Amino acid sequence: MIIKNGKVITPDEVLDGFDLRIEEGLIKEIGRSLTGDQTVDADGAYIVPGFVDIHTHGGCGADFMDATKDAFDKALGFHLGEGTTTVVATSCTAPKDSIVRFLGFAKEYMRRSRVVAGVHLEGPYLSVRNKGAQKEEYLAVPATVDYSYMLDYADVIKTVTISPELPGAAEMTTALLRTGITVSGGHDDGIYPEFMPTIEAGMSHLTHLYCAMSELRFKDGIRNVGLREYALTDDRLTVELIADNRHIPPHLARLVLRAKGADKVAVVSDSLRCAGCPKDGAVYKLGADENAQLVKIGDGVAVTADGERFAGSITSVRQMVKNLIDAGIGVTDAVKTGTITPAKIIGEDKTVGSIEIGKRANIAVLDTDWNLAGVYLDGTRMK
Numbered sequence: 001m002i003i004k005n006g007k008v009i010t011p012d013e014v015l016d017g018f019d020l021r022i023e024e025g026l027i028k029e030i031g032r033s034l035t036g037d038q039t040v041d042a043d044g045a046y047i048v049p050g051f052v053d054i055h056t057h058g059g060c061g062a063d064f065m066d067a068t069k070d071a072f073d074k075a076l077g078f079h080l081g082e083g084t085t086t087v088v089a090t091s092c093t094a095p096k097d098s099i100v101r102f103l104g105f106a107k108e109y110m111r112r113s114r115v116v117a118g119v120h121l122e123g124p125y126l127s128v129r130n131k132g133a134q135k136e137e138y139l140a141v142p143a144t145v146d147y148s149y150m151l152d153y154a155d156v157i158k159t160v161t162i163s164p165e166l167p168g169a170a171e172m173t174t175a176l177l178r179t180g181i182t183v184s185g186g187h188d189d190g191i192y193p194e195f196m197p198t199i200e201a202g203m204s205h206l207t208h209l210y211c212a213m214s215e216l217r218f219k220d221g222i223r224n225v226g227l228r229e230y231a232l233t234d235d236r237l238t239v240e241l242i243a244d245n246r247h248i249p250p251h252l253a254r255l256v257l258r259a260k261g262a263d264k265v266a267v268v269s270d271s272l273r274c275a276g277c278p279k280d281g282a283v284y285k286l287g288a289d290e291n292a293q294l295v296k297i298g299d300g301v302a303v304t305a306d307g308e309r310f311a312g313s314i315t316s317v318r319q320m321v322k323n324l325i326d327a328g329i330g331v332t333d334a335v336k337t338g339t340i341t342p343a344k345i346i347g348e349d350k351t352v353g354s355i356e357i358g359k360r361a362n363i364a365v366l367d368t369d370w371n372l373a374g375v376y377l378d379g380t381r382m383k
């Protein structure tokens with residue numbers, strides 16, 4: 001198949017008036033005036049890599065923690081419908097049994113799905129102060145619990161979010177890194193230098209920068225940076241950004257992109273089960289437990305049922321990339337934050353995340369207003 005006449009966005013440039021040849025689910029050729037049996041005219045639309053979302057809880061009424069085929073299918077339906085073709089299914093802070101059940105099901109589902117690349121465990125090793133929408137009774141401290149179940153599922157887990165100043169966080173980081181899991185800091189309550197031992201141990205990523213994260217604070221008569229300020233100048237750290245213009249307003253997105261560059265910033269949906277649902281006042285569970293945090297759709301964002309704080313987003317990576325472009329970020333850089341940068345963070349950049357010969361033909365076609373015109377998964381049209 002040939003997709004003709006698009007603006008092909010590579011990590012470095014926009015190739016205007018170019019075609020793609022797709023064979024056996026792979027990108028085989030990028031050029032002008034390609035010919036073949038089956039052609040689709042992109043009619044000048046943008047041709048971008050399928051988006052990569054490394055932090056999402058669900059969508060279309062389903063949460064990955066439901067741990068059923070129906071729930072995974074529905075949540076992936078939300079993402080595919082928005083041009084996202086690689087997803088890291090994310091847990092919320094919950095009893096260990098629920099997390100283990102989720103891990104077991106994800107492992108099973110991944111045998112059949114090429115969209116779910118792995119799992120992100122968001123907690124339960126998080127601070128009380130910055131727990132955000134996570135349930136306090138399920139929080140745990142690394143030094144005092146048995147976390148060997150995570151090591152048992154190292155083939156499924158891509159990332160674990162921990163609060164780096166907690167007792168035992170640096171030791172946990174060392175243990176997780178040894179199995180190939182990326183350690184991400186977030187939902188923390190530390191200040192410099194409390195979180196440094198965990199960074200020195202190899203924590204390399206930060207979960208939703210600026211959201212539920214430590215900040216500049218007075219202690220013992222001096223001012224210390226929190227993780228959100230520290231992150232901006234340590235090149236060892238990549239960061240997530242919920243660029244929905246609610247969690248992160250456009251000027252803050254510009255600041256982060258200027259400090260870190262598009263190679264270190266991944267936009268993430270952090271989408272909840274209510275993403276893709278109508279705004280009708282309905283209340284939804286975050287996660288699957290009886291006792292789960294309740295959330296609802298607020299003004300363009302998910303909020304806790306009492307309306308007091310943000311709980312996650314209802315915005316897809318496609319829209320977040322558009323938001324960055326509208327904020328003045330260049331098109332290739334904005335696209336990077338939703339494609340190749342997150343693919344690198346989870347170690348999948350050899351097969352997805354950019355339009356390059358030999359990579360999987362995961363492609364989103366977007367009109368000049370950034371509306372989705374088509375989605376291809378391994379060369380098969382999904383929308």
Ligand SMILES: [Zn+2]
Binds near residue numbers: 055057
């Ligand atoms: Zn989350």
